[in-house]
Amino acid sequence: xxEDELSRSSHNNPGKxxxxxxxxxxxxxxxxxxxxxPMGPPVYVDLAYIPNHCSGKNTDPEFFKRIRxxxxxxxxxxxxxxxxSRAVLDALLEGKSQWGENLQVTLIPTHDTEVTxxxxxxxxxxxxxxxxMVLASSSTVVMQDESFPACKIEF
Numbered sequence: 001x002x003e004d005e006l007s008r009s010s011h012n013n014p015g016k017x018x019x020x021x022x023x024x025x026x027x028x029x030x031x032x033x034x035x036x037x038p039m040g041p042p043v044y045v046d047l048a049y050i051p052n053h054c055s056g057k058n059t060d061p062e063f064f065k066r067i068r069x070x071x072x073x074x075x076x077x078x079x080x081x082x083x084x085s086r087a088v089l090d091a092l093l094e095g096k097s098q099w100g101e102n103l104q105v106t107l108i109p110t111h112d113t114e115v116t117x118x119x120x121x122x123x124x125x126x127x128x129x130x131x132x133m134v135l136a137s138s139s140t141v142v143m144q145d146e147s148f149p150a151c152k153i154e155f
Contacts, residue, residue, distance in 0.1 A: 040066070042099075047071045054084035064095025070105065077111035084109070089119045096130045107134045 048069035052058045054076035072092065076084030096105060109116045120127070120134050127134065140147050 042066050042068045045069045047073065049073045049075070050084075050088060054088050056085035056087040059085075059088045059091060061091040061094040061098075064092050065098055068099060068103070070103070071108055072105065073108045073110065074116065075110045076115075077113060079113065079115070084113060084115050086115050086119055089116070090123075092132070093123060093126055093130060096132060102131050105130070105132045107132060109134065109136075112136075 043066060045067065046069065048067050048071070050059055050072055051063070054074045074084050074089075092105075092107070116134075
């Protein structure tokens with residue numbers, strides 16, 4: 001089958017669904033299949049939250065090839081659990097490099113972590129080449145006895 005035929009056949013099969021980006025059969029107890037997931041057309045969105053606090057457990061270059069966002073939110077702040085994952089940030093670069101179009105992408109980290117700082121510094125040239133901007137915000141919201149970092153996004 002061609003890529004277009006696989007895409008059409010997957011859209012016309014109501015017995016299948018997606019779980020974490022993996023095609024599943026509702027009758028099956030396991031969300032993963034030994035069959036490869038057929039390629040479909042990319043999905044364009046304004047804002048996407050990188051799953052699982054930017055953990056490498058669920059996100060790979062395929063996510064960024066398929067989910068093409070103007071803004072990606074990185075919320076990981078748990079170095080002990082590998083959040084955010086350097087591999088996921090690298091996957092963004094790999095996935096975006098295969099878009100074939102130079103759309104502006106903004107990465108929004110919700111926490112200033114050593115992983116994101118090192119990734120930013122080490123891959124800055126590649127980010128510029130791919131038209132990726134990392135939003136650094138020093139804004140803080142204070143509510144009652146709590147304060148937290150924040151940024152405003154306008155569409």
